[in-house]
Amino acid sequence: MSDNKSLENLVTQVRRDILRMVHKVNSGHPGGSLGCAEFLVTLYNDIMKLNDGFDMDGKNEDVFFLSNGHISPVIYSVLARRGYFPVEELNTFRLLDSRLQGHPTTHEGLPGIRIASGSLGQGMSVAIGTALTKKLNGDDHLVYSLHGDGELQEGQVWEAAMYAAGNNVDNYIATIDYNQKQIDGATDDVLPLGSLTAKFEAFGWDVLEITDGNNIQAIKDGMAEAKARTGKGKPVCVLLHTEMGNGVDFMMHTHAWHGKAPNDEQLESALAQNPETLGDY
Numbered sequence: 540m541s542d543n544k545s546l547e548n549l550v551t552q553v554r555r556d557i558l559r560m561v562h563k564v565n566s567g568h569p570g571g572s573l574g575c576a577e578f579l580v581t582l583y584n585d586i587m588k589l590n591d592g593f594d595m596d597g598k599n600e601d602v603f604f605l606s607n608g609h610i611s612p613v614i615y616s617v618l619a620r621r622g623y624f625p626v627e628e629l630n631t632f633r634l635l636d637s638r639l640q641g642h643p644t645t646h647e648g649l650p651g652i653r654i655a656s657g658s659l660g661q662g663m664s665v666a667i668g669t670a671l672t673k674k675l676n677g678d679d680h681l682v683y684s685l686h687g688d689g690e691l692q693e694g695q696v697w698e699a700a701m702y703a704a705g706n707n708v709d710n711y712i713a714t715i716d717y718n719q720k721q722i723d724g725a726t727d728d729v730l731p732l733g734s735l736t737a738k739f740e741a742f743g744w745d746v747l748e749i750t751d752g753n754n755i756q757a758i759k760d761g762m763a764e765a766k767a768r769t770g771k772g773k774p775v776c777v778l779l780h781t782e783m784g785n786g787v788d789f790m791m792h793t794h795a796w797h798g799k800a801p802n803d804e805q806l807e808s809a810l811a812q813n814p815e816t817l818g819d820y
Contacts, residue, residue: 543759549620550580551816553579556615561800567632568610569801570799572613573786573787574784575781576613579617583618601683606656614643618652620817628820629820643656660695662686681711687716701743709773713776715777735776753781784796787813
């Protein structure tokens, strides 16, 4: 169990990592990455039960899949700060021959990454397969995944959701980054999602909401409740209400920073709002 202050300090440093990575190559997706920093920091440092070291099988530990792979800056930072690979490697983000590509890949063997997740909509299917494998192997650890709300416009997600409920995949928690924004605007303007609670419940899932998905204690409490609902015959869906661009005032309350890098002046302003806590790479 990690104390909230330590996690908050780590979140601040992860924000700095995200901003500096995207700025350096003038490419990447800072908005959703910043919005999910609290969640992924808390997931990896407080919620999941993880082994020392990394192997692709993930036996006898909890496993996480990032389905919305474009928010790679945040998962790279969280993994590096958790010790999966050197923090200095964040300097190679999106460079040729780097293990840290714009969307996570597996061919270079980056510790912590088990699937390539450039194409949206596929992560739930992989997570379900992993959860079923754990059941077959008598492994009582959980499988987690994260999805963008705009990603739910992909039909494969709902095929997977139907399969998970129909096969009682109750060792699986899927979290939706419910910021209600995507690259072209508000989700309600691009393709309305309707009530996600009603949809997932209609598909046979157990659904709960974390109304402040950028608050560490709320994340701890909500995910503890989600874990308590596993093992009861239904997959669990967490609707995580976040703010895209959280922690940087000019990136919040807009979809504009979904996939845009800050310039030099904007980087300086953003970093000033997030003072260094653990050391830059």
